[in-house]
Amino acid sequence: MGMKFTNNATTTLQSGINSSVTSLTVATGTGSLFPTLSGSDYFYCTLANTAGTVEIVKVTARSSDAFTITRAQDGTSAAAW
Numbered sequence: 805m806g807m808k809f810t811n812n813a814t815t816t817l818q819s820g821i822n823s824s825v826t827s828l829t830v831a832t833g834t835g836s837l838f839p840t841l842s843g844s845d846y847f848y849c850t851l852a853n854t855a856g857t858v859e860i861v862k863v864t865a866r867s868s869d870a871f872t873i874t875r876a877q878d879g880t881s882a883a884a885w
Contacts, residue, residue: 807846808839808840808845808846809839809847813838814837817831818830818831820884820885821885822884823882823883823884824882826873826875827873828870828871828885830869831869833869835866835870835871838863838871840866841865841866847862848862848878859876859885860878861874861876861877
């Protein structure tokens with residue numbers, strides 16, 4: 805158990821999020837591209853836009869296309885997406 809990985813998984817957010825929410829939903833059907841989590845498993849996910857803004861989040865649970873996240877990881881800041 806611990807950190808999980810998936811190489812080159814990409815998707816888009818189903819809808820925008822503000823800088824304080826602790827969950828996000830990705831495009832329908834694309835959550836399965838990311839690791840299955842159980843217990844204390846987690847994975848990191850990078851949120852990015854075309855303007856060059858980046859935020860790394862820690863995903864601590866995934867239910868289909870919905871991710872539970874801890875914001876502003878690895879020296880990044882929480883942003884609105």
